[in-house]
Amino acid sequence: MPPTSPPGPPGASGASRPPEDLRAQLDTLATEAFRGELAEIDRLSTREIAELMNREDAGVPAAVAAQLPRIAAVVDAIAARMARGGRLVYAGAGTAGRLGVLDASECPPTFNTAPGRVVGLIAGGPSALVHSAEGAEDDAGRAAADLDALALTPEDTVVGVSASGRTPYAVGAVRHARSRGALTVGLSCNPGSALAAAAEHGIEVVTGPELLTGSTRLKAGTAQKLVLNMLSTITMIRLGKTYGNLMVDVRASNxxxxxxxxxxxxxxxxxxxxxxxxxxxxxxxxxxxxxxxxxxxxxxxxxxxxxxxxxxxxxxxxxxxxxx
The missing domain is CATH 1.10.8.1080 (Helicase, Ruva Protein; domain 3)
Structure with a gap:
């Protein structure tokens, strides 16, 4: 009889064992891979760990560069819709959701956009920005409800953001948005992801295994931030929000x-x-x-x-x- 894994700590969101198929799925994801060569990283000096992290991060821009044709196509599609009054909506959970909310919240002061033109949705709602709501990522139905509250139109764009590319909230958001006729984009950090398959446009920035196994707020998080910077900034340039490289639509609020x-x-x-x-x-x-x-x-x-x-x-x- 095969050995069983012990249950998680009492009260934890994962107190019961995860389904076997999910555990097997995680084993196949590059972002979740275990790196045996780093098994004794805690024995290194602080300076050595910092240098190691810096070397890891240096490879992220190259991973983003491999997706530039797809990113450019997505920007052109978003800008065309926003020029006709559409909105840009990010949907994600955990770190991915926070990054989307961050990017959306910075558009009004930077480009003088109306608050509702770029929207960030995070699984678990606004409180999940500061308090972990990791269980909320499994609720695809909640994503549909959150999007329905926005009354999506075909001129809107929904970008599902998920490092793994399998997060039910992000995948559910893209599937629901597509059923409503909106443009859909899946941004993930694993190849062949369910998120990219569900969207019209898939952007898969493959950053590989993390320094700390499964901690996708590291390289994967950095990659997602770089891509979100591109999506919003270049879209705003296309919409005439800049003059050259000057932010001529800046909102002087302080x-x-x-x-x-x-x-x-x-x-x-x-x-x-x-x-x-x-x-x-x-x-x-x-x-x-x-x-x-x-x-x-x-x-x-x-x-x-x-x-x-x-x-x-x-x-x-x-x-x-x-x-x-």
């Missing part, structure tokens, strides 16, 4: 951002402080409008109209100003 706004206008126009202050005052603090006023030689109402006609693209508005 002293640092107000100072940054003035610096961006100065870098874009070369204007003096008094001109910049006057333009920003006339434009109610909108950096993009102030730049158009100074470079295009137009007043505030004209700048607002030209930008509206150009769908917010400053370069297009400047070309229109030159024709006036």
């Amino acid at each position: 002293e640092k951002l107000r100072a940054r706004s003035r610096r961006i206008v100065a870098l874009a126009t070369g204007a003096g402080e008094e001109e910049i202050e006057a333009a920003l005052a006339a434009a109610d603090g909108e950096v993009k409008n102030a730049v158009l006023m100074l470079l295009g030689g137009v007043d505030a109402p004209t700048a607002a109209r030209l930008l509206a006609d150009a769908g917010g693209h400053l370069r297009t508005a400047l070309e229109a100003a030159a024709r006036l």
Whole structure:
């Protein structure tokens, strides 16, 4: 008779033994592989462990680079839908869910997007951001309910994020979104994942076994953060949220951002402080409008109209100003 594994500690979410098929499935995942050569890592000096972690992390950008064609195709598809009013929605559990919420929450101050344009859903709800709710990742039905609360449309994009590529919440979110006609993307760190298979677009950044077996907040987490940075940032560039590499749609909501706004206008126009202050005052603090006023030689109402006609693209508005 084969030996049995002891049950988990009392009160733990995994107090009962996991199904045999799940245990076997984890054995096949690159992110879960055990690395025997690191079995005595705890005997190394702190400096040696830090150097080892640094070497491990150095391979992540190359893994992301292998997926750049897929990432670019996804960005173009997202941007086209967002230009028509669609939303970008991330859905994940644990570290993956937190990374999605982080990326979504940084879009309003960085690109002046409305809070509901980029949304992060995490299994277990907002409390799971600071308190572990690992059991929530197994609830695919909850993912469907969370998406239904958003009233998805075919112009929306749902990105399921999961290091393993098998997390029921992320896979369930993608399957449900696809049934509603939304664009779907599966971001994982294992090849041949169920998440990629469920989505129209699969991005599989294969980072390999972790320094600590199964701790996918390490290399896999870093890879997911890099890809999410690309998805949101390049989409916003395509939507005209930047002028060159300047964040001309920045929301000046605090002293640092107000100072940054003035610096961006100065870098874009070369204007003096008094001109910049006057333009920003006339434009109610909108950096993009102030730049158009100074470079295009137009007043505030004209700048607002030209930008509206150009769908917010400053370069297009400047070309229109030159024709006036």
